[in-house]
Amino acid sequence: MHAESRPISKEAPAAAAERERDYPRIVVPPPGPKGRDIIKRDKQYSSTSYIKEYPLAISHGQGAMVEDVDGNRYIDFMAGIAVASTGYAHPKVVAAVQEAAGKFLHICGTDFYYEGMSAICERLARLAPGQSKTRVFLTNSGTEAIEGAIKLVRNSTRRSDLIAFRGAFHGRSYGAMSLTCSKVLQRAHFGPMLPGVHHAPYPNAYRLGAEANGYEDAGAYSLDWIRKELFHRVVSPADVAAVFIEPMLGEGGYVVPPKDFLRGLRDLCDEHGILLVFDEIQTGVGRTGKMWAAEYFGVEPDVLLTAKGLASGMPLGAIIAKESVMKWESGSHGSTFGGNPVACAAALATLDLVEKELLDNAQKMGKRLLAGLERLQSKYDCIGDVRGVGLFIGVEFVKDRKSKEPAKNLVHDLVQQAFRKGLLLLACGESVIRLAPPLVVDAYDVDTGLQILDETLAELT
Ligand SMILES: Cc1ncc(COP(=O)(O)O)c(C=O)c1O
Numbered sequence: 001m002h003a004e005s006r007p008i009s010k011e012a013p014a015a016a017a018e019r020e021r022d023y024p025r026i027v028v029p030p031p032g033p034k035g036r037d038i039i040k041r042d043k044q045y046s047s048t049s050y051i052k053e054y055p056l057a058i059s060h061g062q063g064a065m066v067e068d069v070d071g072n073r074y075i076d077f078m079a080g081i082a083v084a085s086t087g088y089a090h091p092k093v094v095a096a097v098q099e100a101a102g103k104f105l106h107i108c109g110t111d112f113y114y115e116g117m118s119a120i121c122e123r124l125a126r127l128a129p130g131q132s133k134t135r136v137f138l139t140n141s142g143t144e145a146i147e148g149a150i151k152l153v154r155n156s157t158r159r160s161d162l163i164a165f166r167g168a169f170h171g172r173s174y175g176a177m178s179l180t181c182s183k184v185l186q187r188a189h190f191g192p193m194l195p196g197v198h199h200a201p202y203p204n205a206y207r208l209g210a211e212a213n214g215y216e217d218a219g220a221y222s223l224d225w226i227r228k229e230l231f232h233r234v235v236s237p238a239d240v241a242a243v244f245i246e247p248m249l250g251e252g253g254y255v256v257p258p259k260d261f262l263r264g265l266r267d268l269c270d271e272h273g274i275l276l277v278f279d280e281i282q283t284g285v286g287r288t289g290k291m292w293a294a295e296y297f298g299v300e301p302d303v304l305l306t307a308k309g310l311a312s313g314m315p316l317g318a319i320i321a322k323e324s325v326m327k328w329e330s331g332s333h334g335s336t337f338g339g340n341p342v343a344c345a346a347a348l349a350t351l352d353l354v355e356k357e358l359l360d361n362a363q364k365m366g367k368r369l370l371a372g373l374e375r376l377q378s379k380y381d382c383i384g385d386v387r388g389v390g391l392f393i394g395v396e397f398v399k400d401r402k403s404k405e406p407a408k409n410l411v412h413d414l415v416q417q418a419f420r421k422g423l424l425l426l427a428c429g430e431s432v433i434r435l436a437p438p439l440v441v442d443a444y445d446v447d448t449g450l451q452i453l454d455e456t457l458a459e460l461t
Contacts, residue, residue, distance in 0.1 A: 021444060023065045023073035024422025024452070031055040032070025053426060054419045061088025064441045066424060074419070075437075075449045078426035082250070082282050082392075082436040085309030086353050090440070093312045093349045100345035109138060109339035116344035120318075123351060128320045129292045130300025135326040138339030139317035142281035142307035143171030146244070148319050149303050150175040150194075151333060153242035153275045156325045161196040161235050163226065163243040163274075167252030167429070168202065170244060170279055179244050182252050198235055200226050202249055203257045206385045206396065207404065219261030223268060237272035242303070247293040250282035253429025254394025256387055262297040275302040275325060281317065282392075285309040286354040286439050289363040289390025296389065309439075314346035358439040365441050366390040372450040373435075380457050382407055393435040394428070406431035413460055414453075423452040 031039055035057040042052075059069045064087060066074045079085065086093050100116065109117045121136040128134045137152075139145045154160060164170065164179040171180065178194035180186055187193070201211075203218035215221035231237050247262060249255040269276045278301035283293035287309060294301060302325050307317030316339070319326075366389060373395055377383040384398035397407040397414075411431045418425045428434045437445065 023067075024075050024448065025073050026420070026422050027071050030068060030070065030072050030420065031057060032068070032072065034069040038069065054416055056419065056424065063087040064438045064445045072422065074422045074424045075445050075452070076424045077435050077437045077449050078424050079309070079436055079438045080313060081308070081426065082287060082434075083308045083313050084438050085285060085287070086312045086350055086358070087438040087440040088313075090312060090349075090353065092353060093346050096345040096349035097314065097342055100342045104341060106337070106340060108336055109341075110334035110336065114341055114344075116341045116348065117339045120316075120339070120344045120347050123348065124306070124318050124320050127291055127351070128304055129294040132300065133323045134320050135323055137319040137321075137326070137333065137335075138344075139307070139319065139335055140315045140337050140340075140343075141171070142279075142305065142317050143173050143176045144335065144338065145281065145305040145307055145317040145319050146170045146176040146179065146279065147173050148333060148335075149242075149244070149277055149305055149321075150179075152303065152319060152321060152326065152328060153277065155328045155332065157241040157273070157275060159239055159241040161198065161240045162194075163198050163200055163230070163240060165202040165222075165245055165249075166199050167204070167249055167255070168199075168244070168246060168279075169251035170246075170281075196235075196239075198230055200230060202245075202252065202255065203261050204249075204253070204255045205258055206255075206387070217258055219258035219264060222261065223264045226268065237274060240272065240274045242275040242277050243269055244277045244279060246279045246281075246283065247297065247299075248283045248288065248389075248392060250434075251428050253396070253432045254388055254392065254434045255429075256389065259297065262294075262299040266299045269302075277301060277303040277305065279305050281305055281307045282436075285350070286358050286362055287390060287436065288388075288392045289359060289366050291354070291359065293389075293392075310350065311343045311346040312350045314340075314343040316340070316343035316347050354439065361441075362390040362439045365437075365443070365446050366393065368443060368446050369393055369435060369437075369450070372446065376450070376454060376457065379454075380461055382410055382457070382461055388435070391435070391437055391439055391441070395433045395435065396429070397431045397433070410460060414456055417456045417460065418452055421452050421456060423449055423456075 038057045057069045059067050064076045066076050124136045125134045166181050169182045170176045178197045181199045201222050203222040205218045208218045212221040284306040303321040373386045377386050385396040399405040399407050408431050411427050415425045
């Protein structure tokens with residue numbers, strides 16, 4: 001596996017695509033000397049809030065391979081937090097970016113017209129799940145899409161309150177942070193939050209807690225909780241503008257809700273004139289093997305938010321809303337950089353790849369990865385649950401399968417040790433490893449990654 005080093009081709013894209021499989025390989029324990037220099041500078045001057053999961057200092061990447069500045073090569077199972085959808089430098093995306101950058105870098109899409117912006121708005125409007133005609137507002141990030149959506153739903157309904165879910169992650173600006181309910185660290189000492197935000201239990205079948213006594217279906221429990229607790233004691237549904245939900249929970253633990261839950265939530269919203277907002281910032285654009293996670297449930301949201309993988313890592317997000325909802329007045333919302341022409345070009349190239357090749361690949365490779373993980377689950381008792389669709393897969397680690405006590409230290413050690421063996425992982429939730437590789441991974445990447453996981457677990461357990 002740790003083969004002789006051969007330089008990665010920097011010539012024609014075709015040659016790069018035929019890259020040699022001399023990864024993963026660790027030539028110096030990371031961080032090597034060049035990595036240590038970068039880390040030292042960073043630690044001195046960068047904000048103390050940055051996390052830095054492990055000491056990876058990237059030099060370049062191709063497909064699902066990342067090379068660090070000291071020449072170590074890794075298989076990537078996290079895609080820069082589910083962003084590098086087409087890999088790290090897909091030749092078609094890079095060419096689109098170069099072409100757009102050579103024409104103009106900025107004009108401000110809020111105020112003027114250009115083809116790339118009209119094209120991506122049209123494309124996303126047509127791709128949105130469901131039959132309704134939609135409109136699109138472009139942003140620079142997921143957080144900005146959330147923030148804009150909070151304004152949009154309030155403006156549209158003339159109501160104030162919002163419902164989100166425990167475990168949710170929607171971003172870190174004030175509105176988005178107020179909806180976020182994942183780790184208390186992300187909210188501590190930043191209050192007060194936006195008023196009128198209520199958090200309901202996210203339906204997690206694996207962790208249907210003691211408070212859900214009597215319920216067998218996590219979805220029914222969550223819906224009843226909103227109906228019988230929230231609407232009975234805390235807030236009138238007539239004051240609620242929207243429900244914000246990740247149709248599959250991301251940072252909160254890669255949880256897929258029970259099949260009928262989102263349909264039930266749709267019905268509950270319709271009953272009370274509440275808008276339903278799907279945060280597909282992590283799940284969208286092919287991550288789950290379908291363009292949108294919503295498609296698995298056959299539910300049409302009123303507003304859908306996307307970002308992360310949309311432009312392969314160039315900063316672009318979008319609010320896609322039913323035409324009946326996106327009727328705010330000209331000038332009532334805008335963004336200087338949102339819909340930057342270079343990011344639009346990257347998104348159009350990304351969507352071409354996702355639609356033509358990567359949806360299929362995510363389905364196929366996702367099944368292969370899931371099957372491999374289930375084999376590991378039968379070998380290691382510490383794996384409590386394996387779940388997910390496409391290349392959106394969570395592996396939950398527990399101290400024992402009966403108590404389901406989260407095995408936090410094991411997850412920490414697994415991530416660190418896998419990194420040192422040439423596999424990039426990322427945790428989420430309490431004790432979950434999320435597997436969200438670039439959508440271009442192939443059988444070699446999947447099998448080799450699984451092999452390293454197996455070796456690492458054997459050493460740790
Ligand atoms: C579901 C979800 N919503 C919103 C965000 C915030 O997006 P961004 O970091 O681009 O602002 C994230 C980021 O991880 C996310 O996973």
